[in-house]
Amino acid sequence: xxxxxxxxxxxxxxxxxxxxxxxxxxxxxxxxxxxxxxxxxxxxxxxxxxxxxxxxxxxxxxxxxxxxxxxxxxxxxxxxxxxxxxxxxxxxxxxxxxxxxxxxxxxxxxxxxxxxxxxxxxxxxxx
Amino acid sequence: xxxxxxxxxxxxxxxxxxxxxxxxxxxxxxxxxxxxxxxxxxxxxxxxxxxxxxxxxxxxxxxxxxxxxxxxxxxxxxxxxxxxxxxxxxxxxxxxxxxxxxxxxxxx
Numbered sequence: 001x002x003x004x005x006x007x008x009x010x011x012x013x014x015x016x017x018x019x020x021x022x023x024x025x026x027x028x029x030x031x032x033x034x035x036x037x038x039x040x041x042x043x044x045x046x047x048x049x050x051x052x053x054x055x056x057x058x059x060x061x062x063x064x065x066x067x068x069x070x071x072x073x074x075x076x077x078x079x080x081x082x083x084x085x086x087x088x089x090x091x092x093x094x095x096x097x098x099x100x101x102x103x104x105x106x107x108x109x110x111x112x113x114x115x116x117x118x119x120x121x122x123x124x125x126x127x
Numbered sequence: 128x129x130x131x132x133x134x135x136x137x138x139x140x141x142x143x144x145x146x147x148x149x150x151x152x153x154x155x156x157x158x159x160x161x162x163x164x165x166x167x168x169x170x171x172x173x174x175x176x177x178x179x180x181x182x183x184x185x186x187x188x189x190x191x192x193x194x195x196x197x198x199x200x201x202x203x204x205x206x207x208x209x210x211x212x213x214x215x216x217x218x219x220x221x222x223x224x225x226x227x228x229x230x231x232x233x234x235x
Binding site for chain 2: 045
């Protein structure tokens with residue numbers, strides 16, 4: 001069964017940094033478009049960043065642009081989220097998630113809805 | 128930014144009943160790119176519906192999605208115990224990707 005294993009969360013002081021990792025297991029291709037989505041305590045879901053299958057394109061909302069960087073190492077089947085200048089409002093469970101790929105006749109359509117999720121990793125920003 | 132509003136905030140029903148959840152967008156969603164997720168406490172969300180009306184792999188046919196433009200709905204017929212959870216809609220027709228605030232479906 002395909003799985004995403006996200007890790008790297010922890011307690012960090014405001015202004016600090018963390019790097020999250022997401023390893024894909026039993027997925028036939030290592031080049032799926034991927035994203036990070038977070039959920040603050042007791043709150044809803046918030047999109048944090050996305051990366052194309054090749055890693056050549058990255059996307060961010062204004063709330064994290066310039067502070068967070070998404071990247072991938074296809075040889076390791078791993079996607080990363082480097083988080084700098086962390087703020088208390090970044091406190092959340094961070095999930096990695098795989099975008100939908102519908103493939104036929106050798107081409108794939110990518111939809112930025114998420115059909116596979118990691119279990120999440122807790123990030124707490126507090127002094 | 129496309130803001131999504133979900134209603135009702137909480138829906139109280141009994142097992143076996145039918146549920147209809149609403150998601151309204153602040154502007155028309157391109158290509159009707161709307162998805163629905165179910166989330167139970169302590170778990171990651173699970174995709175139910177994408178492209179407004181396509182069921183995700185392995186999702187029972189008692190879940191159906193409908194709508195276009197700015198108004199979308201998720202219908203669950205014959206509620207099962209595992210369906211009592213929080214449901215989120217998401218739009219991916221424009222950036223930034225956005226989620227609705229959720230509808231909590233609880234047992235009456």
